[in-house]
Amino acid sequence: LKVLKYKPFLIKPNNHELGEIFNVELNTRDEVIPYAKKLQEMGAQNVLISMAGQGAVLVSDNNEVIQSNAPKGTVVNSVGAGDSMVAGFLAGYLETGSYKKAFINGLCCGSASAFQVGLATKEDVESIKKTLSEN
Structure with a gap:
């Protein structure tokens, strides 16, 4: 605040x-x-x-x-997922200038990290984006 x-x-x-x-x-x-x-x-x-x-x-x-x-998946460790979401959002916005694309990138980055023991890779994030677009 x-x-x-x-x-x-x-x-x-x-x-x-x-x-x-x-x-x-x-x-x-x-x-x-x-x-x-x-x-x-x-x-x-x-x-x-x-x-x-x-x-x-x-x-x-x-x-x-x-x-x-x-996105659908099994949460393994949510520590760092929020930070990953912020990083993904900012990276997506800086790359595209689109809030919608930044939002999706952030959501998938946060989820990909939550579905891992460590931080997610770009491949993990892209894989989750595909499942999100199928829903």
Whole structure:
């Protein structure tokens, strides 16, 4: 919350952290959207909310709301998955300039890392992207 006055390009709380900020319980993708918008009013440009097995939601600075179910897979170790999601989102945005493509890249990077003991490889991420597009 302390950095919002600096208008960060991206923040990525999970649904539990977002709920703690506003003292509410947020369980569905639709429930997180108004609170993501409140974070934007407070200064965040883009808000990416991870929701573990429920997927993720992005509320972008152009008022677009993008959401997706989580890719299918078995979670082995979720440590680092959120950081991988942020890295994938930023890499995808820098490469394409598209929030939709950045969102998908971030979602797949985070999931690929959660499905591994260590960090995922580019091949792991691309494999998950294929399964996501099949759903």
